[in-house]
Amino acid sequence: MISLYCTADTIGTETGGGIVTKNELEALKSVSEVGLVLERDSIIPSRFQQPDSPFLFDYFALEQICTSTLHFDIAHFYSGTFTLSVKHLKEKGTKVSYMVPAHDREDSIAEFLKLRGSYPYVHIRDDNLWRIFSEGYRLADVVIAPSTKSAELFKSEGCRNMIVIPHGTNLPKDVKPLPDRFDVGYLGALGPDKGVIYLVQAWTMLNYSDSRLILAGSGTEALAPEIRNIAAEGLFVLLGRVASPSDLYNVCSVYCQPSVTEGFGIEVLEAMAHGRPVIVSEGAGASDLVDDGVTGFVVPIRSPEAIAERINQLKALPSYELAEMGQKAMRKARNFTWGRIRKRYARLFTSL
Missing domain, CATH: 3.40.50.2000 (Glycogen Phosphorylase B;)
Incomplete structure (x- = not known):
């Protein structure tokens, strides 16, 4: 053939x-x-x-x-x-x-x-x-x-x-336990339909003094002025391009994909394979693979309020419960x- x-x-x-x-x-x-x-x-x-x-x-x-x-x-x-x-x-x-x-x-x-x-x-x-x-x-x-x-x-x-x-997804060779500090991560492009603005808005609503939103991917290193235009509060880390996706997943406790529309969103599966609970918008096709309330949460598009609510819910969990949710996400990812x-x-x- x-x-x-x-x-x-x-x-x-x-x-x-x-x-x-x-x-x-x-x-x-x-x-x-x-x-x-x-x-x-x-x-x-x-x-x-x-x-x-x-x-x-x-x-x-x-x-x-x-x-x-x-x-x-x-x-x-x-x-x-x-x-x-x-x-x-x-x-x-x-x-x-x-x-x-x-x-x-x-x-x-x-x-x-x-x-x-x-x-x-x-x-x-x-x-x-x-x-x-x-x-x-x-x-x-x-x-x-x-x-x-x-x-x-x-x-x-x-x-x-x-x-x-x-x-x-490829199963990662290097998976680290959830860090002691509760941080949320995002990895990817910055086009308008990626929905990053809604994640940033959610983070400034939460205004944690002990947690960071870590943004990675080409162009994120230059986001500081734009972030401060829409987010007066909150701690942010702008990594820019990372050598390996694991460099982002291993330093966060939860991964968020806030896409308004996206055919899939491979980063969601990658994060799950690293044992991270995920918050994924309905606009990302990878939301098909998220068991709501079990491996993470699915939220409406364009809703910083819903993102903030789920982040806050995960932050409030005892560390062992958050880790168990991450392990369930990892087991789910192994099917794909x-x-x-x-x-x-x-x-x-x-x-x-």
Whole structure:
């Protein structure tokens, strides 16, 4: 069985997309001969002296598919828009699967407009361009979503064959006990729809003198002026980029993912694998994996009050109860190792 793998992401980076694409490709290699791999560097428009456009990624992918002498039995696409490529492959008899780590389009646009005054992704904002962008998913034989929320969003877009396979995590080698001081952590990007503003607002409402909110990830090191504009109270630590995710998880007692909308949120599973209870918004797809009140809590989106309430509840627990909740989170995470998730991908690929 000859296969094709295609993504506009860079396979194997430390980003969510890089991690997922690495594991998808490994799964595809385990059940087929991968004849062609197309990733960001090989199809990015600037390589061909063209302006940046998601639709041009598709054009240059199609060009390379058409010049290949191989017939592909199956093809898998990760995210982005590859409508022309999918159409061409379907006409040749190729079975196509597509991963859609979908955000809620309306919530994402609303959050950008609220916090930044504009939305930068015209292909998502414009209804006509969005229909073109999403057509490839409707044409695919099967669409994989990492969460029930993502699946529901694309069912409403007309995708006829949806399956939910959550993202996974690697079990960490170095897991430290919960620290003596109760600190809350966040690791990730800072886009408006990540909801970090609501976590910061919750923290200033609590105004603890003996606990810190630790923010990590590229750009967090420069957040001090912005934080003080919205949060006059509270202790904050801004780590910036960390060498390893464990550098954040091992120094906090609780992890919080306050996303307004996010297809999954791998950091949630990573934190659980480190034995940390989690507070996760309903907007993050990883909330599917949180047993409310057992491994952490699920809270409404855009609600600093709900985040603050759950942080306060966890802080008030005896240390042994908080640690036990963390151990339950760790046991739950072990059901979603990348090894297990790759097997689920592989079974799907062979079923096409």
